[in-house]
Amino acid sequence: MPDRILSSSAALAEALHEEMERDETIFIVGEDLVAHAGIFGQFKGIPEKFPGRIIDTPISETCIAGCGLGAAMTGMRPLVDFHFSDFVTCGMDELCNQAAKIRYMFGGQVKLPMVVWCPDGAGLRAAAQHSQSLESWFVHMPGLKVVIPSEPADVKGLIKAAIRDDDPVMFFQHKKLFAKEGPVPEEEYVIPLGQAAVKREGKDVSLLCYGSGYYLCVEAAEKLAGDGIEAEVVDLRTLKPLDMDTVAVSIQKTHRAVVVHEACRTGGFGSELAARIQDELFDELDAPVKRVGAKDFPIPFSPPMEDFVLPNVSDVLKAVHAVTYR
Amino acid sequence: MPDDKKTLLELYRKMVAVRQFETMAGEHFAAGEIPGFIHLSIGQEASSVGVCSCLRKDDYVVTTHRGHGHMIAKGADLKRMTAELFGKRDGYCKGKGGSMHIADFSIGFLGANGVVAGGLPIITGAGLSIKLRKTDQVALAFFGDGACNRGPVHEAMNMAAIWKLPVIFVVENNQYASTTPMEYSCAIGDLCTRAAGYGMPGEKVDGNDVLAVRKAAATAVERARAGEGPTLLENATYRMKGHFEGDPQKYRKTEEVESWGEKDPVERFARVLTKKKILTKKLAASILKEVHSELDEALAFAQDSPFPAPEDAMNDLYSTMEGGSHA
Ligand SMILES: Cc1ncc(C[n+]2csc(CCOP(=O)(O)OP(=O)(O)O)c2C)c(N)n1
Ligand SMILES: [Mg+2]
Numbered sequence: 001m002p003d004r005i006l007s008s009s010a011a012l013a014e015a016l017h018e019e020m021e022r023d024e025t026i027f028i029v030g031e032d033l034v035a036h037a038g039i040f041g042q043f044k045g046i047p048e049k050f051p052g053r054i055i056d057t058p059i060s061e062t063c064i065a066g067c068g069l070g071a072a073m074t075g076m077r078p079l080v081d082f083h084f085s086d087f088v089t090c091g092m093d094e095l096c097n098q099a100a101k102i103r104y105m106f107g108g109q110v111k112l113p114m115v116v117w118c119p120d121g122a123g124l125r126a127a128a129q130h131s132q133s134l135e136s137w138f139v140h141m142p143g144l145k146v147v148i149p150s151e152p153a154d155v156k157g158l159i160k161a162a163i164r165d166d167d168p169v170m171f172f173q174h175k176k177l178f179a180k181e182g183p184v185p186e187e188e189y190v191i192p193l194g195q196a197a198v199k200r201e202g203k204d205v206s207l208l209c210y211g212s213g214y215y216l217c218v219e220a221a222e223k224l225a226g227d228g229i230e231a232e233v234v235d236l237r238t239l240k241p242l243d244m245d246t247v248a249v250s251i252q253k254t255h256r257a258v259v260v261h262e263a264c265r266t267g268g269f270g271s272e273l274a275a276r277i278q279d280e281l282f283d284e285l286d287a288p289v290k291r292v293g294a295k296d297f298p299i300p301f302s303p304p305m306e307d308f309v310l311p312n313v314s315d316v317l318k319a320v321h322a323v324t325y326r
Numbered sequence: 327m328p329d330d331k332k333t334l335l336e337l338y339r340k341m342v343a344v345r346q347f348e349t350m351a352g353e354h355f356a357a358g359e360i361p362g363f364i365h366l367s368i369g370q371e372a373s374s375v376g377v378c379s380c381l382r383k384d385d386y387v388v389t390t391h392r393g394h395g396h397m398i399a400k401g402a403d404l405k406r407m408t409a410e411l412f413g414k415r416d417g418y419c420k421g422k423g424g425s426m427h428i429a430d431f432s433i434g435f436l437g438a439n440g441v442v443a444g445g446l447p448i449i450t451g452a453g454l455s456i457k458l459r460k461t462d463q464v465a466l467a468f469f470g471d472g473a474c475n476r477g478p479v480h481e482a483m484n485m486a487a488i489w490k491l492p493v494i495f496v497v498e499n500n501q502y503a504s505t506t507p508m509e510y511s512c513a514i515g516d517l518c519t520r521a522a523g524y525g526m527p528g529e530k531v532d533g534n535d536v537l538a539v540r541k542a543a544a545t546a547v548e549r550a551r552a553g554e555g556p557t558l559l560e561n562a563t564y565r566m567k568g569h570f571e572g573d574p575q576k577y578r579k580t581e582e583v584e585s586w587g588e589k590d591p592v593e594r595f596a597r598v599l600t601k602k603k604i605l606t607k608k609l610a611a612s613i614l615k616e617v618h619s620e621l622d623e624a625l626a627f628a629q630d631s632p633f634p635a636p637e638d639a640m641n642d643l644y645s646t647m648e649g650g651s652h653a
Contacts (some may be wrong), residue, residue, distance in 0.1 A: 027458060055454075063447045063481035070451020072463070073381060074386065075434055078451075092476075097441050098448065104436060105427040107419030108642030128447065143643055166645040 003153075003183035008173065011152035013037075013044040013197040015159045018188070020050050024229060026163060027053040029067045030081025030117075038081065040119060042176055061087050061198065062072060065094030065116070068168075071113040073102070079297040085118035085172060086132050087321050099168040100143030111166040113304055115159070121174035121212055121262055122310055128298035131306075132262035133211070133323035138170045139239050139272065145169045147192060150214035151183040156235055157191030163218070165193060174212045174262075202230035205320050206257040210236040210275060213260040213292075213311070220316035229324055239269055247273070248281055255286040256323040283311035287323035290317050329537070331604050332397050335613075337370045337379055337536055341592050342370040343617050344395040346406065348567075349413060351394065351425075355571045359629075360411050364425045367395040367533075369566030371488040372591035373498050374399040376539025377466065377561075380547045386434045386452045386465040388445030390464045392498075393438040393566075413531055414631035421634045434463075442503075443473040446482035446495070453491030453556075466494040467625050470498035472503020483558065487524040490555035494546045496534060497558065500565040505577040518560035526556050533561030537598070564589070595616065613632050642646040 020026045027050075028043060034056050037043040046054050058062050061082065068080035082088055088095060095116065103112055107134035112259040129226065138144050147162055147169055155173065162169040199214070200221050207217040214235045221231040233251050236243065251257050257277055259270035270291035277289050295309045328569065329337075355452050357362050367374060376396030380402065389396040397407060402418075410417025418428050429437035436452060438555035449467040456463045473479060474497055488494040497517050501508050514520070521528025527549075531542045539561055545629040563584040568575050575583075583653045599605035 003518060029454070058481075058484060060481035060485055062451055062478045063485045066482065067445020067451040067485075068450075069452050070436070070448040071455040071458070073431075073448070073449075074452050074455040074459075076455045079563070093441055093444060094447055098439075098444060101427075102437065103645065104643050105419060105423045106429040106431075107422050109419070109431045111645045120336070145644070185630070231444075290393075 003185050005181050006152050006184040007179050007181050008152045008155045008317045009040065009042050009044070009178040010306035011156040012042055012159055012173070013046065014184075016046060016113050016158040019160055020046070020053060025075060026077045026079065027071075028079045028081060029055045029057060030064055031057055031083050033081060036141045039083065039138060040175065042178065047179050049277050051323060059261065061090035062094060063100070065091035068114040069094055069098055069102070069112070069117065072168070073110055075271055077113045079115045079117055079163065080246045082116060082118045083131050085134055086129050088134060093172075095138070095144070096141050100141045103167070104143055104216065112168050112210045113166045115162045115169050115171050118170060118172045119175045120260065121176055121305060122187070122299045123176045125303060125306060126303060127205045127301035131299035133172070133238060133261065134274070135170070135172050136263060136267060136269045143168070144239065146172070147193060147237065148172045148211040148239060149237060150211055150235055151247060152180070154191060154197075154235070156184055157189050158161045158193070158237060161193050169193070171244040172211065177212060183257060191237070193238045194243050195242035196246040197235055198230070198232060198246065200233040201231035201233050202254065204230045204254055204256065205232070207259055207320070208236060208237065208252045208258060209233065209260040210246060212262045213312065216311065216313050216316050219313045220320065223313070224320060229320065232269055232318065238326050244276065244280070247277070251277060251284050255284055257285075258290045258292060258316065258319045259321060260292040260311065262311060263289055263293055264296045266296050268293045269277070278289050287325065290323055333549070334599060334604055335614045337375055337540070338475065338595055338605065339613050340375040340379070340399055341368050341506070341536060341595060342613055343620070344371045344374060344398050345592050345619055346614070346617050347398055348394060350625065352567070352571055354625070357456065360425070361413050362424055363570045364411065364571070365392040365570050366595065367392050367548055367565070368562045368566045368585065370500060371395055371562055372536035372595065373496070373533045373538050373561040374468070375469070376536040377543040378495055379540050380543040381464070383433055385463050386449065387447045389468040390473065391438065391440060391447065392470070393428070393468065394425070397428065397430065397435055397438070400435050401452055402435060403431050404620055405627040408624040408628040409631045412443060412628040412631070414628055415632065415634045415638070416627065416631035420638065421488050421644070443469060443476035443478045445469060445476050448606050449484045449490065449493055450485050453486055453493040454489065455491050455543060457489065462493060464492040466496060468496050468498060470503060471501065471508045472506065472511065473497070473518060475511055483524045483526070483556070487526045487558040488551060492550035492553070493556040494543070494550055494559060495556060495558045496543070498561050498563055502565060502569065502578070504569045507577070518558055521558035526558060527556040528536070530558065530560045530562060534589045534594060535565035535589060536595050543546040551604050563591070566590070581609055
């Protein structure tokens, strides 16, 4: 069957329709979900099709996360909508001290099948408190899994895997990518957590990326091809568990790597990945691993400043040229 | 219907069990056998036992750092509890949790919590789950007077109230949060009055009177099971020991502690039962002996259980971890 072209939003909604149809323990809980099917329209059709299973809450992020926890511990599969990923700070105890630790500290007595759905990312002139990319906070938290899809097909396959997973999953979806379209298979499929995808093959440099960083890399790879540099684009898709095998195979081929993400560079996932690459693949490297990320500032409001702070294609190109000096 | 003799004696036996468990834990903590730190509930047995006596096995309970009594009253196995406090392999959590992070999901005990007020958002979620699954279970949270000043309490009470969740909020007002007296951190005298702010009933109960606690809890549980929503109960009580074992307790006077000693809930209930001619000296002694022999067994079990292997620290983090690595 030929793939259809769907937006990321449509891919998410389709996956949720299918999953909620399949498993009646799944429900969605968060702020302002019913009237507009989520503030981004991301749950299109669900309020009509599954009344009572998509639940509006007061503005109470701590307790919204708590709804996920308490329900997951007692036989349900909640999807917790965090409205904007920036507001995870208001539920941080529930996510980090409770969700991440409950299974472990109780000696494996319980499963915690909950998905925390976090719309993140900049570029919408939403400024400092509505634009962040905070995934690395949660990568640093044993007990959580972290998923960040880029293309619509990944959104669909990964949200299904996240929902079916028995552990708490932080699921970040970039707001600017909701409308981005791409082919999505017609048939049923799930993309297992912990599987990166080599989305463009190349022998000269590995571009390791996820989320919005993926699109920067695709564009950069096009341009580099014109200069005779063949970049391999590896979409990590899940940061935890991390598919280090796919990263290794790519670097064994290219011997050069650039990590690209929208989150600010210092303490970003690129730092962790670069460290692991030098630790595990040092002898394969012909150049230092470069990191591309936002400058270390809050996201400013005014367009010229926001664009300046965010990483762009020319940053990726510059980094690639820096590592492909031979 | 008034409680029959058997029920009353069972309440008493449970209170003695909690008291003796706590006493035993204090002794073995002092002897260096229990790692970390522990918070005892001596003086608060009427609250734990009275409330849990109204619950079914499939009802949910969360508690705090001071939760041994609640767990015993909910029906936990003393052997596995003791082993957990000792950090042993056969403990409830295989030694990963300890006193403050202990749970038994088989009896609906969804966990103690090391974070003050951490249980309240969880119990709200459990209440929502009950409502979605359309069962007649209830979900109950124990928390302290100190916890009342944390934000999650507000969110939880409001949410439970708007959705009429089958949740019961039980604040054990033991007059102190660590070194801080309740009057210092709270501008109102009775915490139960906060219930009005959420549109739910609130009641202050003599928390050292097990029958009064049981009566109030029964009403709240009935309300919750009938789909009428949450209740806030304030059990006024007193922590007769320090905040933690080893607490120098410079924040309160000996006379104050002694005056509450006269209201000791276990002795008080013994007097009530004696007056009713239900409890005799002989029966009390035999109950104590029975409890001690159970505790001796639990203690032996804990002491005989091996420590976990160091690398057992790597188990139980995730239930599934396909692909990739833990690192
Ligand atoms: C969020 C948080 N803040 C502070 C602490 C440290 N702490 C542990 S128990 C406690 C006092 C709690 O008092 P209360 O809620 O009245 O319970 P009680 O100890 O009296 O049973 C404090 C401050 C904590 N564990 N969690
Ligand atoms: Mg207190």
